Amino acid sequence: LNSISSPYHVICLLPIFICVSVFPSHHLFLSQVEVHSVTVDCKVTSRFAHTVMTSRALNKANSSQEIFFEVELPKTAFITNFSMEIEGQVYVGEVKEKEKAKKQYEKAVSSGQTAGLVKVSGRKMEKFSVSVNVAAKSNVTFVLTYEELLQRKLGQYEILTRVKPKTPVNEFQIVADIYEPQGIAFIDVHATFLSNDLLPLVEKTAHISFSPTMEQQRTCPSCDGTLIDGDFIIKYDVNRAKNLGDIQIVNGYFVHFFAPPDLPRVPKNVVFVIDRSGSMSGKKIAQTREALLEILKDLHEEDFFALIEFDHMVSPWRQSLSKATKDNVAEAMKHVHKLRDMGATNINDAKRLPDRSVDMIILLTDGMPNSGESNLGKIQENVQSAIGGNMSLFCLGFGNDVDYSFLDVMSKQNKGLARRIYEASDATMQLQGFYEEVSSPLLSEVDLRYPDNAVEFLTTNHFSQLFNGSEIVGGRSFEDDFKVQGQASASNWDVIYPDEEYIFGDFTERLWAYLTIQQLLEKSKSGSPDEKVNATAKALEMSLQYSFVTPLTSMVVTKPETEDGTDSPLIADKLTEAHQLAIHFVYCCLVSPAVDGDPHFMIELPDRGDALCFNINDKPGTIFTLVRDPESGILVNGQIIGDKKIPPDGKINTYFWRFGIIHQTLGVRLEVSTREISRNNMSHPQLPFLSPFSVDLLVTKDRSLTVTLKDSVKFVILLHKVWEKHPYHRDYLGFYTLDSHLLSPSVHGLLGQFYHGIEYEVTDLRPGEVPEKPDATMYVKGQELNVTRGWQRDFRRDVKNGENVPCWFIHSNGTGLIDGDETDYIVSGLFKTV
Incomplete structure (x- = not known):
């Protein structure tokens, strides 16, 4: 071949x-x-x-x-x-x-x-x-x-x-x-x-x-x-020929592919900046440790490296870069073996670097900064100032709640890129694979120059780095023959490209448009305010001109008209990587159960692009078991509260106002209410010494609490503030499950019973009592139920207003969907199981 x-x-x-x-x-x-x-x-x-x-x-x-x-x-x-x-x-x-x-x-x-x-x-x-x-x-x-x-x-x-x-x-x-x-x-x-x-x-x-x-x-x-x-x-x-590029020319557009073969490897200086905050506990820190051990083995002896750990404090392994000799690598590996999760996350102070020059920084983190400087824009500005354009920053984001957009912009501002590391059994391989891609820079500061009078509408022609096994692609429209000049590090070259060599189709123009739009979208996130506005406008114009479904x-x-004579529009969007994150955290498992409102239960099923919802109505003061896993020792109970007084319509709304969370194995007992958060360690003679970070609590803007129980599950509790002088309503809480895949098959409760999925079919769609809410027949758990198409508010991304999520509503307190009767889930105390 x-x-x-x-x-x-x-x-x-x-x-x-x-x-x-x-x-x-x-x-x-x-x-x-x-x-x-x-x-x-x-x-x-x-x-x-x-x-x-x-x-x-x-x-x-x-x-x-x-x-x-x-x-x-x-x-x-x-x-x-x-x-x-x-x-x-x-x-x-x-x-x-x-x-x-x-x-x-x-x-x-x-x-x-x-x-x-x-x-x-x-x-x-x-x-x-x-x-x-x-x-x-x-x-x-x-x-x-x-x-x-x-x-x-x-x-x-x-x-x-x-x-x-x-x-x-x-x-x-x-x-x-x-x-x-x-x-x-x-x-x-x-x-x-x-x-x-x-x-x-x-x-x-x-x-x-x-x-x-x-x-x-x-x-x-x-x-x-x-x-x-x-x-x-x-x-x-x-x-690949020995020259420094290949150009394809069609109908006044050219595309330049640049991947010169047989270039010598360039020694590098790399710093690994490792988040060891409490939220990295469990599998994340273990996988980071394993990956670093494998990466250290791959360092070449001519490379220099450093390790910097951070939580609320910054702790460099050594005060300067170390040459990757066998002895130094062995000492570093001993240090990595001792890596443990500890305090809060202070990304801003982690920008401090060793004295020696550095080519590459690899930041491994899982979440939002919650210690020291917390303004994301200010952190990005400080990191860019500290790096000063002298090195590349690569950000690896762990977990389901990492702010990917923040890391993406910060890396692009510093000639790098961001990647998400998925919490899975192959996370170590993901880290190694990413490092393998970027660990062998061949050229830096690559400039491709074309005569100004011969070309117009040029895509990016400056590239910070060319890595071994990768390729630089650029494009532009042009006039007549032209010369390409290039400079990479200390090398220069000239190549003259004569007559057009036609290939079938208009692929060069569309490829040029594809590249231009991609680069404009990047500039719209990381450029100056004026650059962002101009780049967004141009990217939108080209997306419409070439009929690309982009983030803009x-x-x-428009589907065929329905029986009532109305059309039925459907929308196809382009997901950004940040949107991937927002959706992915419910993709780790089959369902994403939540309760929020009066009290409204919602079971999202991302594999099916659908959701089920139901209400539970009972008298104020009632305590329900939401999650109970006897094998892992996890229990979540919630107590409802009613309106301050009976409203004019005579209907008293009830809401969850406090939750009790127990992790029997870790000895953790946590109470979260609309007024306070309190935590107590349970005393048990057979429990080992408990790390203070066996549970990680992350409060965001005083409205959201993320609870991570080490090596098990992750919940989010949202606080809904009501006007203090409102005559009827009170503050209340919403409860969402972010990660439940480590719970055992025996997990149960009003939410827990759905953690491992549910099978159902919906047929016989027909008009309901309300025109915009059709009825249908649902077959679930061997029963035939009448359900109604409606929507439920999801407040995870917008705590104040929420967003509508279409769902099938199961009537009569979820009868037929939940196991047994709703009274079967009532318990006598916030930390009781009966």
């Missing part, structure tokens, strides 16, 4: 999930729809991928059915088009400014529809989903288009696609072309689902294909299940 220069064919698979029901889940409903075909046309031209996915399905039922279309696409991709064809009528999505689409979105939500089309799906993917009501015996065709620039990491490009058809498909035809004028250096294809029978179907020649028949897709000859379920990964690289735009898809 080393000399291949002809167009390269490669398969590019996408997950397809089409089913019948309001929310897809059980295989029972799959027989009602027949998937005729799934086709994927994926073209990659000089690293720029253009993918069109088409799927056609038939509603075989004798009545109209809701058919779902789901596809997972890379987070780095921009959706450019979506359309549906139903009975010969085509409904095409339109890219609009996000603010203009907002009213349509709110209208859809208020009418009980799930209007958001894009959701998080794991670390690298986003899930695009849409549903449409299809008449009996009618066909529907879905077409989705997206584009992305493949990024070179560790010497290769990767195309990762997730394949989940759920059932064998009649025509499963997927074809892709990779055209690289430089030729393909190597290519590798593997998938998590490739069995010995399927492996021969993958042809790894100039034409790569994978198109199994229905019989080959089945899990067994008589089964309806499919073997095609998992990740399909293509890795390749291109041939939305794609509005």
Whole structure:
């Protein structure tokens, strides 16, 4: 394959999930729809991928059915088009400014529809989903288009696609072309689902294909299940000449790829700044410790390094950088073995550095600063001033509640980047993988210069660093022949590029637009105030011009009119990494239970993009068990309180006003009320010495308390302040679960019983008593319930106003949804189990 220069064919698979029901889940409903075909046309031209996915399905039922279309696409991709064809009528999505689409979105939500089309799906993917009501015996065709620039990491490009058809498909035809004028250096294809029978179907020649028949897709000859379920990964690289770049020219636009081979490794000076605050307790600090031990082993002897730990104080391992000799590395590893979580988080003071010059700082932290300087803008300003443009800052954010936007801006201001480290069993590998990417800088301060009179609308032409195995990509429109001049560190070069060398399509213009928009979005976060305004305006203009769904735009898809004659708009947004964070913290487990309001219980199910809600009504003073896990010794009880006096309408509202939290194993007893927070350690003769940081309490703006119980769970308690002189209402509390995946299968309680998921189906959607709140039938726990589509307030991101979350409301105190009766959860005291 080393000399291949002809167009390269490669398969590019996408997950397809089409089913019948309001929310897809059980295989029972799959027989009602027949998937005729799934086709994927994926073209990659000089690293720029253009993918069109088409799927056609038939509603075989004798009545109209809701058919779902789901596809997972890379987070780095921009959706450019979506359309549906139903009975010969085509409904095409339109890219609009996000603010203009907002009213349509709110209208859809208020009418009980799930209007958001894009959701998080794991670390690298986003899930695009849409549903449409299809008449009996009618066909529907879905077409989705997206584009992305493949990024070179560790010497290769990767195309990762997730394949989940759920059932064998009649025509499963997927074809892709990779055209690289430089030729393909190597290519590798593997998938998590490739069995010995399927492996021969993958042809790894100039034409790569994978198109199994229905019989080959089945899990067994008589089964309806499919073997095609998992990740399909293509890795390749291109041939690289000894010169310092490759330029592709089409129709007045050029793209410059810069990844010179065989450059010597540059010794580096690196400082690891490690957050050891109490919130890093448990798995986070253990994983950090393990990763640092592996990273220290990989240091080269010509490198210099330092370790700085911080909480509310800063503690350098040594006062200056140390050469990475075997003895010094061994001493550092002994020190890392002793790393423990301790105090609060003071990122501002952690900017203090050793005296010797430093090329790279790697900050490992999990949360918001809660000690010393707490103004985020001031911290960013102080860090930038301390670094002074002389080094790069890389920020690694741990956990579900880290302020990713804060770290992202701070790193970009200092020639670095931010990454999220997911709390999972492979967190150590994630840290090692990130370090492997950035640990070998080859060039610094790279400038690509083009004659001013020959080019216009240039993307960024200055790059702080080029790492081993990566690639710099720039682009611009131009006139006539031009010369490229470059400088990197102390090296200079000149290259003249003559006539245009045409490649098919207009990919260079769209790739140039893609790059420009990406760079403008970065500048809109980290530039000066004027730069932010100008960059945002230009990025919006180009997003609309080239029909890219970016964080500034939305794609509005108007579904067919409903029976009442109204249209049904759906909105597809582009999630930023900060939004990924906001959604990801409920993705660690199947559900995200909460209670907030009168008292309103909400069970969010992010895997299904849905939520269930119910109320519990009882007399003031009643205490309920919310969470009880006998195996881990965790107990959460809550007491309700009523209005100050009976309102004119005669209905007394009740709210939770205090919670009791126990962790029997850690000996922790915590009481949180609308007035105070009190903590007592429980005395027990068999309990070991308790660290004062076995429970971490983080108060934000006097309205939010995050409770982290070491090695177990994380809750958030919100304080809702009411006007002190209000004649009826009182202050009250809301309770949200951020992380519950370490609780045992025996966990129970009004919230706890849902921590490990719940299966249900919703059918027979029909008008309700209120026009905008339709009724439906829910099948759950062997029972048939009448439920109503409504919405519940979620105050996690906006404590004052909250935001509407569509949910299915279960009547009569959650009867049929909760186990037993609501009175079964009443206990006699705040820390009692009976």
